[in-house]
Structure formats: structure tokens, C-alpha cells
Amino acid sequence: MKQEKGEAVAEVTEAQIAVHWKEEEYVYPSAKFIGQANAADPAILERFKEENYPECFKEYADLLTWDKYWHTTLDAGNPPFWKWFVGGKLNACCNCVDRHLAANKNKAAFIWVPEPEDEPHWTITYQELYRKVNELAALLTKFAGVKTGDRVTFHLPMVPALPISMLACARLGVIHSEVYGGFSGKACADRIVDSGSRVLIAIDGYYRNGRLIDHKAVVDEAVEEAKRQGIDVEKVLIWRRFPGRYVSKAPMVEGRDYFLDDLLKDYRGVKVDPVSMPAEAPLFLMYTSGTTAVPKGCQHSTGGYLAYVAGTSKYIQDIHPEDTYWCFADIGWITGHSYIVYGPLAVAATSVMYEGVPTYPDAGRPWRIAEQLDVNIFHTAPTTIRMLRKAGPDEPKKYHYHFKHMTTVGEPIEPEVWRWYHEVVGKGEAAIVDTWWQTENGGFLCSTIPALQPMKPGSAGLGMPGIYPVIYDEDRNELKAGEGRAGNICIKYPWPGSFQTIWGSPERYIAIYYEKYCKDKNSRDWRDWPYLSGDAAVQAADGYYRILGRVDDVINVAGHRLGTKELESAALTTEEVAEAAVVPVVDELRGRVPDMYISLKPGLAAGKAIEEKVKQNIVKMVGPIARPRNVYIVPDMPKTRSGKIMRRVIAAISNFADIGDVTTLANPEVVETIRKMVQGDEVKPSQEVPDEIKKFGAGD
Numbered sequence: 001m002k003q004e005k006g007e008a009v010a011e012v013t014e015a016q017i018a019v020h021w022k023e024e025e026y027v028y029p030s031a032k033f034i035g036q037a038n039a040a041d042p043a044i045l046e047r048f049k050e051e052n053y054p055e056c057f058k059e060y061a062d063l064l065t066w067d068k069y070w071h072t073t074l075d076a077g078n079p080p081f082w083k084w085f086v087g088g089k090l091n092a093c094c095n096c097v098d099r100h101l102a103a104n105k106n107k108a109a110f111i112w113v114p115e116p117e118d119e120p121h122w123t124i125t126y127q128e129l130y131r132k133v134n135e136l137a138a139l140l141t142k143f144a145g146v147k148t149g150d151r152v153t154f155h156l157p158m159v160p161a162l163p164i165s166m167l168a169c170a171r172l173g174v175i176h177s178e179v180y181g182g183f184s185g186k187a188c189a190d191r192i193v194d195s196g197s198r199v200l201i202a203i204d205g206y207y208r209n210g211r212l213i214d215h216k217a218v219v220d221e222a223v224e225e226a227k228r229q230g231i232d233v234e235k236v237l238i239w240r241r242f243p244g245r246y247v248s249k250a251p252m253v254e255g256r257d258y259f260l261d262d263l264l265k266d267y268r269g270v271k272v273d274p275v276s277m278p279a280e281a282p283l284f285l286m287y288t289s290g291t292t293a294v295p296k297g298c299q300h301s302t303g304g305y306l307a308y309v310a311g312t313s314k315y316i317q318d319i320h321p322e323d324t325y326w327c328f329a330d331i332g333w334i335t336g337h338s339y340i341v342y343g344p345l346a347v348a349a350t351s352v353m354y355e356g357v358p359t360y361p362d363a364g365r366p367w368r369i370a371e372q373l374d375v376n377i378f379h380t381a382p383t384t385i386r387m388l389r390k391a392g393p394d395e396p397k398k399y400h401y402h403f404k405h406m407t408t409v410g411e412p413i414e415p416e417v418w419r420w421y422h423e424v425v426g427k428g429e430a431a432i433v434d435t436w437w438q439t440e441n442g443g444f445l446c447s448t449i450p451a452l453q454p455m456k457p458g459s460a461g462l463g464m465p466g467i468y469p470v471i472y473d474e475d476r477n478e479l480k481a482g483e484g485r486a487g488n489i490c491i492k493y494p495w496p497g498s499f500q501t502i503w504g505s506p507e508r509y510i511a512i513y514y515e516k517y518c519k520d521k522n523s524r525d526w527r528d529w530p531y532l533s534g535d536a537a538v539q540a541a542d543g544y545y546r547i548l549g550r551v552d553d554v555i556n557v558a559g560h561r562l563g564t565k566e567l568e569s570a571a572l573t574t575e576e577v578a579e580a581a582v583v584p585v586v587d588e589l590r591g592r593v594p595d596m597y598i599s600l601k602p603g604l605a606a607g608k609a610i611e612e613k614v615k616q617n618i619v620k621m622v623g624p625i626a627r628p629r630n631v632y633i634v635p636d637m638p639k640t641r642s643g644k645i646m647r648r649v650i651a652a653i654s655n656f657a658d659i660g661d662v663t664t665l666a667n668p669e670v671v672e673t674i675r676k677m678v679q680g681d682e683v684k685p686s687q688e689v690p691d692e693i694k695k696f697g698a699g700d
């Protein structure tokens with residue numbers, strides 16, 4: 001570090017992100033879990049050893065049914081555009097549906113739970129799914145005129161229509177592109193335009209937090225905005241939340257908008273042969289979740305992707321045919337694509353889908369669903385876990401369910417929150433996997449193998465079988481396990497689930513993910529092309545990786561780069577605190593100082609004593625350098641509809657900067673409350689702030 005006395009801000013690199021985290025104790029899975037696990041034999045580690053790369057992934061590919069077997073496991077002839085299982089042909093829909101009919105025709109593929117508690121569940125068997133997918137596939141070709149290789153955009157919430165639409169496209173070799181249902185019309189339009197979709201599949205309305213949302217109105221905005229950007233959506237196919245009853249106020253546009261439930265009557269019982277696709281044909285696009293930057297359409301392959309999600313569903317999610325598996329995420333994110341739809345269906349699982357929010361009508365809802373359906377594998381994100389811990393810390397105890405396995409995904413989980421998840425939600429019985437990965441990656445990159453490696457709260461664990469992570473500093477030095485230094489976590493070699501490119505922007509794909517650490521641009525050896533994740537991480541002496549968050553989201557206090565997660569974890573050790581979010585504030589002397597925002601567990605009153613305790617805990621756990629300038633106790637954090645805290649918004653408030661558009665938040669009203677709390681009643685003109693503050697939290 002170049003920091004001198006009196007110097008305001010020092011230039012430091014990611015390699016110097018301060019790490020003060022205390023090592024946590026191991027937690028071991030139960031003998032009962034180990035006794036039944038799919039991966040209980042350490043031989044799996046041998047099979048996926050580095051010397052067996054890339055052939056080790058044959059094991060995942062062999063979980064699939066191929067129309068034509070592949071001849072080359074990995075073709076690295078044009079790096080970094082990797083091709084997996086070359087020469088092979090298969091159909092993803094056939095692998096997820098058709099091939100299960102012989103043995104599992106009457107088994108539930110999905111159990112859909114509507115948000116209103118008095119509305120019955122819909123159990124969709126593999127046979128029913130097969131029928132619905134075929135009928136829609138027939139309609140898409142004959143009525144909508146889509147062909148293999150075309151793109152079709154969806155703007156759908158958590159309803160069965162979404163996986164049915166995905167599988168119908170997959171059946172035809174049509175590339176689907178789902179836009180998260182909670183996104184604005186503008187966000188949807190940008191994705192329609194980028195992918196060049198002429199057909200949009202959407203729904204009239206859906207339930208969210210007790211309200212029937214008029215979604216068709218948003219869909220109309222999307223189509224109009226796409227038109228302004230030069231793309232004419234020719235057909236808008238609308239599912240109805242209640243077939244036969246239209247719940248939106250937005251008029252149907254003649255010659256453009258059609259009700260799918262009406263049209264499908266003409267395709268009753270029609271079958272469509274699945275199109276046999278090359279393994280490397282694109283299966284879908286998934287735009288990265290950043291809400292401010294230009295969206296990147298991550299293009300995922302058919303064979304490599306499906307093999308990877310099938311393999312990780314089997315070994316890491318430990319799904320067995322008799323399990324009831326519930327991934328409580330949204331299919332509008334990669335987690336839902338991989339671990340609600342494609343992975344579980346590829347291994348013939350029963351996958352639960354829930355329409356609504358975790359706390360509707362109360363914080364006991366998820367546990368009632370788990371009890372009713374006898375869910376035994378539960379998968380969700382720290383943000384949901386924190387929300388449920390805040391709203392109903394004792395609710396899980398009231399319900400008679402038993403999870404054998406649980407997953408956390410999406411952001412680093414604070415050890416305090418992890419312990420609540422383990423002890424209260426998992427009743428101390430469930431093995432937990434903390435799976436680290438990204439939209440770009442298709443499936444898990446780091447996690448423990450649940451029966452073979454102990455858990456460590458807050459740590460993702462080791463590289464997955466066949467995944468070789470490495471941490472580099474800015475000068476491409478490899479940081480070693482136990483060194484206590486953080487850097488850029490990269491993956492040494494490609495893996496089958498990795499995206500193939502950014503749709504329409506191969507240069508951006510190379511520039512963002514491969515340029516920084518490429519050892520030789522002319523090399524055709526995959527060993528020269530490590531993948532840059534953009535996350536900061538540190539490797540403990542035991543080899544476990546701890547993810548510190550996005551490299552861009554560190555706070556540089558007087559030359560010390562502090563990981564936001566580390567500060568938030570320290571705040572969360574304060575008993576009263578339910579949620580914490582830290583942001584950088586421009587400070588003349590120290591460059592940046594942290595402002596900490598917290599919300600409290602229910603029934604507690606804000607007070608100076610709590611603020612002081614939070615400060616002390618941060619000082620104790622991270623150091624005096626990290627002492628927040630202010631601790632603000634807010635009624636709620638500004639959140640996206642998917643529950644992510646919008647640090648960008650609070651950073652703008654703390655810095656008196658332009659707050660930007662907040663209309664798409666789940667709780668826009670809280671923004672003004674927080675602004676007044678921080679800035680006072682009077683609205684002052686916004687200040688110019690450094691770029692790094694403007695961009696802070698952009699990936700949230």
C-alpha cells in the first residue's frame with residue numbers, strides 16, 4: 001500500500017482488498033444425509049481430477065439422451081469460443097420431458113403454488129407437460145411462424161406458462177429469452193431489440209404480495225418502446241392467469257395480440273417432433289441482471305449447458321427421483337432456468353414453483369408450503385433468507401417439514417444469517433451448499449459437495465468437480481491458499497455450462513471475460529485463457545473460497561479496500577439487526593467513508609444505542625478504519641422486485657447525488673423516507689459525484 005501520512009487517497013488494487021474475516025468452524029452433514037447422497041463416494045474427486053480434464057465431463061453428458069453421440073469433448077480451436085460435445089445432437093425438451101414418459105408419465109414434473117392461499121395447487125405430470133409443450137410448439141410454428149434459430153422473448157412471472165413456453169421453444173430449436181416478470185417495459189424492450197425477437201409471449205396478470213398486477217399494460221409499453229427502437233413485434237401471445245377471463249385493463253391490439261388459451265384450442269393433441277440440435281446450438285439467452293448497464297445477452301448452449309445442469313442437480317443438489325425439490329427463486333433469473341426447469345427436469349425430479357413473495361400473507365408461508373408438499377430440498381437466496389429471518393424468525397419452528405438439503409445462492413451469506421438458516425430453517429438437519437456462480441456460468445462453480453466436504457458458514461467451498469478456480473492479483477501473480485490476500489477469482493479452464501458468447505457482441509465477450517488474464521492471444525490452448533469472474537475472493541488455508549462480492553463494489557477508505565460484505569456481516573452480528581447495506585460516501589480526508597444502513601427485526605425501536613452497537617461491532621470485527629460515519633436505521637431497504645437491496649439508491653442519497661429512476665423498485669415510497677432521514681426535509685440540488693460512486697451497486 002502506498003498510503004503516506006497526510007495523503008488523501010492512495011491508489012491500490014484489488015489484490016489489496018483488506019480481509020479481516022474470522023475463520024468459521026466446520027459444520028458436518030449428518031450420517032443420514034451421507035447415507036443417501038448421490039455423491040458419497042470420494043472417487044468422484046478422482047474422476048474429475050485435473051489430469052482427467054476435459055474428458056471427465058463425459059460423465060455429465062452421459063446423463064443425457066443423445067440422438068447422435070458426440071466425438072470431441074472440448075473443441076478449443078477458436079478460443080475463447082469453446083465448443084463442447086462436438087458432433088453430438090440432442091433436443092433439450094426431449095431430454096427434460098419425452099424421455100421420462102416411459103417410466104414417469106404420471107409423476108409430477110411441477111407443482112405450482114399460486115400466491116393466493118385459497119387457490120388450489122396445480123400438479124403438472126410429465127404427461128400433461130408433454131401435451132402442453134407439444135400443443136404450444138405446434139402453435140408457435142404454424143400460427144406464429146417461428147423457425148429453428150429464431151429468438152422469442154418472454155415477459156412472464158412465476159406461472160407454469162413460463163416453463164411450458166421455454167420447453168416448447170427448446171423443442172423447436174428456437175432460442176428463448178425470458179425477461180424477469182418484474183422488469184419494466186423499457187427493460188423488456190431493450191432485450192427484445194437486442195435479441196431481434198418478433199414474437200413476445202406474456203401474460204395478462206399475476207399475483208404479487210396480494211395484488212393482481214396488470215402485466216399486460218407493461219407488455220404494451222415494451223412493444224411500443226421496441227417499435228421506437230426499430231423492432232416491430234409482430235405477435236404478442238398472451239396467456240391468461242385465469243383461462244377465459246381477461247384480468248388486465250389494457251386493450252388487446254387487433255392483429256397483434258392474441259389469447260393463447262383461445263388459440264391453443266385449435267392445436268389440441270397435436271404433436272411436434274423435437275428438432276435434433278447440434279450440441280453447440282444456442283438454447284437460450286439470459287440477460288445479466290444489472291439494472292443500469294447495457295444488458296449482456298449471455299448465450300447458453302444446448303448440450304454443454306444441459307449436461308452441466310443435469311450433473312450438478314444430481315451431485316450438488318442431490319436430487320433423487322423421490323424427492324420434492326423446491327428452488328425458491330424466479331425463473332426470470334439464471335438460477336430458475338438451471339435449477340427450477342432444466343436441471344431438475346433433466347433428472348426427472350418433481351420441482352415446486354411458487355408464484356408469489358415469501359412473506360405473503362405472512363412469514364410462515366414458505367414453511368406451510370414445505371409442510372403441505374413435503375418438500376425435502378430447499379434452495380433460495382440470502383436476500384430471501386434475511387427477509388424471512390427479519391419478518392418471522394421463529395416461524396419455521398411452527399411447521400412440520402424436514403429438509404435434507406438446502407442451498408444458498410446469489411450473494412455472499414453472512415455467517416450469522418447462515419446459522420439461522422441452518423439451525424432454524426434447516427432444523428439443524430439439512431446439509432447446506434453455498435453455491436457461487438453467475439448468469440454467465442450456466443451452473444455452479446464453487447460449492448461443497450454436500451456429503452463429502454463439511455460446510456463452513458459464509459464460504460462457498462471448493463471448485464466444483466472439473467472446475468479449477470484461481471485467484472490472481474493485478475499483476476497476474478497467483479494468490480495462494482491461506483495467504484489472507486484477496487484478488488480476482490478466475491476459472492482456469494472452460495467448463496460445459498459456460499456461456500458461449502454475448503449475443504451479437506463477441507468482442508465484448510472477449511474484452512470483459514478473457515482479455516485481462518489471457519496469457520497469449522494467439523494461443524489455442526485453453527490453459528492460456530482463464531475466465532475472469534469480476535468477483536473478489538480469498539482462499540482459506542483449507543482451500544475453501546470466500547467470495548467478497550463484485551470487485552467494483554469495494555469501498556476504499558484511506559487506501560484500505562474494504563469488501564462491502566465484510567462490513568455488512570459485521571453489522572449483522574448485532575442482535576437487533578435484520579438487514580444491512582453499506583455504501584461509500586465521498587470524504588475529503590479519507591477518500592471514502594462507509595455509511596451503514598440497517599433495518600431492525602420486528603418489534604424493535606430505533607435508538608442511538610443500537611447505532612453505537614453496530615459501530616462497535618464493525619470496529620471490533622473489521623477495524624477502526626471501517627467505522628461508519630453514520631448508521632441509519634431505516635424502516636426498509638429500497639429493493640428491486642426480486643428483493644435485492646439497491647445500494648445504488650442509498651449511495652446516491654448519502655452523497656446527495658441524483659437518485660435516478662426508482663419507479664421499478666418494489667417499495668419506491670421508502671426512498672423519500674430515507675432521503676429525508678439523511679438529507680433533511682429540504683430537497684437540495686444534486687451534487688456531481690465520482691464515477692465509481694455513480695456505478696456503485698450497478699450490478700445489484
Ligand code: PRX
Pocket residue numbers: 288289333334335408409410411412413434435436437438439440460533534535547549550
Ligand atoms: O458476486 C457474485 C454473486 O452474484 C453474482 C452473479 O449474479 P447473477 O449473474 O445474477 O447470478 C446469480 C445466481 C447465480 C456473482 O458475480 N454471487 C452469486 N452466488 C454467490 C455470490 N456471491 C457469494 N456467494 C455466492 N454463493
